[in-house]
Amino acid sequence: MGKTIAEKIFESHIVDNPSDDIYVIRLDAVFCHEITTPIAINDLVTRCKDRVFDTSKVKAVIDHVTPAKDSKTAAQGKILREWARRHDIKDFFDIGRNGVCHAIFPEKGFVRPGFTIIMGDSHTCTYGAFGAFAAGVGTTDLEVGILKGVCALRYPETIRINITGKIPEGVFAKDIILSVIGLLGVNGATDKVIEFSGPVVTSMSMDARMTICNMAIEAGATCGLCAPDMTTVEYLWNFIREEYKTKDKALEAFRSFCSDPDASYVDIIEHDVSSLEPVATFGYRPDNVKSVREMEGAKIDQVYIGSCTNGRIEDLRIAAAVLRGNKISDSLRGIVSPATTEIYRQAIDEGLVAVFLDAGFCVTNPTCGACLGMSNGVLAEGEACASTTNRNFIGRMGKGGMVHLMSPATAAATAIAGHITNSKLYNGK
Template sequence: MGMTMTQKILARHAGLPSVEAGQLIEAKLDLVLGNDITTPVAITEFDKAGLTQVFDRDKIAIVLDHYTPCKDIKAAQLCAKARDFARRFQITHFYDVGQMGVEHALIPEKGLAAPGEVIIGADSHTCTYGALGAFSTGVGSTDMAAGMATGLSWFKVPSAIKVVLKGKLPRFVSGKDVILHLIGQIGVDGALYKSLEFAGEGVAELTMDDRFTIANMAIEAGAKNGIFPVDEQTRTYLQGRVDRPWEAVEPDADAVYEREVVIDLSALRPTVSLPHLPSNTRTVDEAAGMELQQVVIGSCTNGRLKDLQEAAEILRGRKVASGVRCIVIPATQQIYMDAMAQGLIQVFIEAGCAVSTPTCGPCLGGHMGVLSDGERAISTTNRNFVGRMGPVSSEIILASPAVAAASAVTGVVTDPATIMGGER
């Protein structure tokens, strides 16, 4: 029986000739990741178990990104605990304020994820690195502690859904619209503990930033992971970033999939998710006119350079609507500098946006943009659950950077083509 990409990677790391869906395996890890919220919990478990060494200080990454720069005493204490652990074990890839970024943008940027690797992270959006053809998935802090000590983790081999992409994205439609469309189609549990495996000629039409966005939100469909094939775009992205050997995998011709979903990229419209589930999707036309108090452009989903470029294209020469707060957060220091070099930061500031140092901040209702009672935000983040960004009476609409920027200008949910003179 043939194997999917994920199954091939897991078999290789388990030292087995083949695996099948539902099989329990123990696999070697190429990277163990944590952040300022989850790492301190893992450290507590690590110390409680009496562990005294890590398996490989070069294969652990700790990124202080959620509440940093620290928003309060508790956040500062959590970061201090992570810093102490990093010093204690001389963790090579430790990223603090001034060097850090939003973890799932920073890890690929630093070359810490590569095709064919197995990566776990104590954060649900660790599935982002499937954009590079890796098997990456989120785990709990206890699993992170065990992984740091042993370099091993147990997995149940997932079955798979094949998502076939065809056609080419229209203007103002991006990877965010693709994944929101897919989640709206299959539901938030439509891929529960399954691998979303992307295929088809449409993959080549997606930029790497589009793929990172899509893989990032695989978890919002319940997926164990999302994974893309490795092509020339992937190889170009990896050049100058990854200096170690890596080996990509391809699915077998007779690989078994539970179902196949076909998406015609050329038929997609800008898409939003209304409160309070990512699956509550509408086209921007159906949601147009909903009033907003805040706009957030950033996060591990959409804080990359392409995202900022798309937002700046719409905001250039325009102003954020009166009564609306627009917060822009480049996902890493490098992205921030690239955006400055291209004049994007000036565009945002002149438009009336607040531009932040890299942080997860408002995405989880942490800081840098918490909502008040009854307020509604449109955000390029990944979750719009009740109380996610503020009180339970607040609301979040998920959208692409283009839709978010257009909506910032008008103060209501808006089709970018409306702002840009009807161009599509």
């Protein structure tokens, strides 16, 4: 019997099988940020276990509230910073060199096919875009990861979503993943892995693959996964050229982390996107998905473009293409947060930042802040935000606020119109 990507990675990392279908696996990387890690550090110190299993495999970033907004968030940054120094963690990214975790760690080449990765953040599933098995965990799992380099996980069952057809112009990865979540429901993949396959995925850039894997958790999945291919090799080439010498050799090595044709899945879903329209969410659950056409005219107070879902360079290019030569409506405010310092620089070099500024957007620094209502764009009671982020839970971006999730193209078009509307990039009826 053949094996899935998830099974292959999992089985090559097993350390122990304490009971039933629970396996303890060895970790290739443990990533940390300043919201869930300080409390883990404090606990390890209290238990006299302030150790790190391998300082080259532990990476850290300050990203959620940066710059610090008050004494408490400043203290969180301080705890992480001092811990990184104390343990000589080389890959620590502080303000000025930082970025949203799930954008900066891939950008630095830390995510590789076949890797096992955990982080105290639910959107860790993003890294599956590289053919890595990556799971979001809580603080105790993170502590054990930091201390021992292992994690206990259930043997992975996989749902395969075969994405076929021709993506209509103006429909993007975000529309596809929202439509998948609408299909599966918020509980549809709980404790399972989603493997995204098919010609549409194969033709996607790494940025787009990260967008779809990022939201696997919104259907409850442990991890979203894409098979590594030449696109993966190209993205990582600068980091792996010494190791593999040629791109073909790298590809051959990565192929060992593709699913076998006779692998077994708990479910295989065919999803033809040929007639998919741009979509957005309308309620307090990410599976409350409707076409933008049906939501046309919904009032918006703030447009937010950024986050680990849609704050990468490709997203900014798409938004800028819609905005170029236009002003945002007087009835709302716009905020864009390039997801990393590098993306910010690139956006300046490509003239995208100028487009945002000319349109009337505030271009803020890389941070997660607004997405979870902590800083840099919190909503007031009764306000609605058109957002390229990943969660529309009640109160998510601020108490009493409503979040409509959508693609960067739709968000940009909405900013110009003052209400939810389709972008000019979409020509459908």
